[in-house]
Amino acid sequence: MLHKYSSGQARVTIFAADGNARTFDYQAGDVGYVPFQDISLNQWLALTPPELVKAHLNIDDALIDTFSKKKQTVV
Structure with missing residues (x-):
């Protein structure tokens, strides 16, 4: 950057x-x-304690469950 x-x-x-x-x-x-x-926001959110994600982003468990703990490679 x-x-x-x-x-x-x-x-x-x-x-x-x-x-x-x-x-x-x-x-x-x-x-x-x-x-x-580069970081995967999806992976970062999946690896962050769900209580923190919910408290700061005001999202529910159903959405948090869709986050992947594995980084997807873009080719």
Whole structure:
């Protein structure tokens, strides 16, 4: 993901597997590249405790049951 900062300051922290994280500091005039992997929202929601998903997204168990815990590969 490429970002161009035209004013102000920003701090971005990217969290990865196994508790790894990297923090990037930017200021006006910086161009930043933030490396990331694609994630499956479907898989992420399926692996999140259902109580949290229901509380924050206001959806029911029937919809949560349709989420797949396996990431689908798009070719």
